[in-house]
Amino acid sequence: MNLGTEITADSQVLADCDYIVTATGAVPLTPPVKGIDSENVVNVIEAHMNEASVKGDNIVICGGGLSGCDCALELAMDKGKKNVTIVEMKDTVASELMFITAAGLMSKINEYGIALKTSCKVLSIEKAGVQIEDKDGNISLLPADTVISAFGMRSEKQISEKIKEKYSAKTRTIGDCCQVSKVGSAIRTGFFAGMSIE
Secondary structure: OOOOOOOOOOHHHHOOOOOOOOOEEEEEEOOOEEOOOOOOEEHHHHHOOOOOOOOOOOOOOOOOOOHHHHHHHHHHHOOOOOEHHHHHOOOOOOOOOHHHHHHHHHHHHOOOOEEEEEOOEEEEOOOEEEEEEEEOOOEEEEEOOEEEEEEEOEEOHHHHHHHHHOOOEEEEEEEOHHOOOHHHHHHHHHHHHHHOOO
């Protein structure tokens, strides 16, 4: 095992091995929203990994998928953040969850007073907060000390595609770099890749 080692398609270790599995994962999706690169904005992965990056009590999470909801609960339940708001374009948060799981999630969201702004579009991120527009065209500003970008993820394919191109006969690609999904899908593809090695 070699941790902290960068691999490229030209790395000698790839030429020497019998089988290659690439699992380069996914990276946060960054839509062209005005102000998304501001100092008060952190992506959802950074918010999980670095507690100090989430400052203040007024937190607005842009994106109400599973990762955005999970982040909101972590901040409210474990970190004691008092005013956490989720902004979501769809009419419900975590729409990909099964009903029974979603019911449990919503119970906790309500218990910890997490505000939901569904059917709302993020127009811009300002120094004072997040400007949103609801389905009726009403525009408002949500105050925020920290804005968390949870707009989703995109596959990180660049390295895996170069390796696959050079070593197509012995390379298998797994996980989010094939298609962004849940952790269970990534584990299954890894399991099948391992089982196929003779």
